[in-house]
């Protein structure tokens with residue numbers, strides 16, 4: 066496998082990938098900045114650093130791509146056309162047409178194209194999903210997710226600019242949690258989004274985002290995300306209210322709690338403030354080896370982006386977004 070893009074996210078993956086050495090051989094790290102490629106290669110001896118993807122194509126079966134959003138289409142297409150399996154960091158690509166092109170390339174090449182949505186594999190969110198499906202809290206009528214971060218890169222970084230990021234905080238980071246809301250609550254009907262640059266003037270798009278979605282069941286979903294938090298109480302928190310109780314996931318504390326009028330108890334625990342990135346990569350390898358069906362498939366990843374694009378469009382026009390027909394019911 067090659068790691069393509071050796072910036073901040075690749076550093077986050079590094080410690081999670083090293084223990085997977087029995088399943089994955091990282092043969093090369095690729096980044097146009099040679100120092101970054103070399104720095105990451107050092108964690109996977111004898112992996113070699115390269116500055117061009119062409120230089121690794123003969124030696125790999127698959128790649129994990131962690132490059133800027135405006136490069137996802139070109140990088141993904143090149144890898145798929147060369148017959149490689151691709152795990153693409155979120156969001157899949159910048160626009161709907163780009164996503165569709167990548168999906169078509171994956172189909173043509175008959176290779177796995179997986180979207181890296183680690184929240185789909187996070188044990189607390191998996192347990193949350195199961196508890197909701199099992200009816201632990203009865204009929205769900207509200208799910209809310211808060212994420213508070215301070216995210217600021219160096220001046221001129223691609224993630225500050227709308228054209229290269231593809232939007233603002235909601236598109237780049239909120240896509241994880243819109244995805245979680247869709248999987249928890251089903252078919253979206255309408256919604257609204259308000260974003261602001263106040264507090265994050267380095268962002269060309271919104272640095273702080275509120276999205277509210279009404280679902281076909283009548284349930285409401287809300288996501289608050291900011292890249293401007295100078296402090297945090299909530300960290301990464303999800304709450305789901307049902308007619309029989311409350312489920313709350315605190316990712317920083319590493320626990321899922323179940324609350325009823327009688328008591329609160331912890332029903333699942335996990336590593337504190339962990340992204341469990343290795344579980345996504347393990348799944349990618351399982352799918353390549355035919356041991357599992359792809360759960361983070363590009364079509365469902367595209368659905369959360371479609372919701373975001375419609376929310377953005379409606380915000381610009383000052384209307385409520387019609388979200389019907391986006392997610393197969």
Ligand SMILES: NC(=O)c1ccc[n+]([C@@H]2O[C@H](COP(=O)([O-])OP(=O)(O)OC[C@H]3O[C@@H](n4cnc5c(N)ncnc54)[C@H](O)[C@@H]3O)[C@@H](O)[C@H]2O)c1
Nearest residue numbers: 069070071072073074075095096097131132133136154155
């Ligand atoms: N899942 C998460 O929680 C999470 C968190 C942060 C970032 N990400 C995602 O990871 C990806 C990368 O983000 P980042 O924060 O690491 O950005 P970054 O700017 O820190 O790193 C990107 C790297 O890609 C390199 N690069 C640019 N073009 C390239 C190309 N054509 N081929 C190979 N390398 C290339 C750059 O030189 C840079 O080193 C994005 O898709 C981002 O949304 C995911």
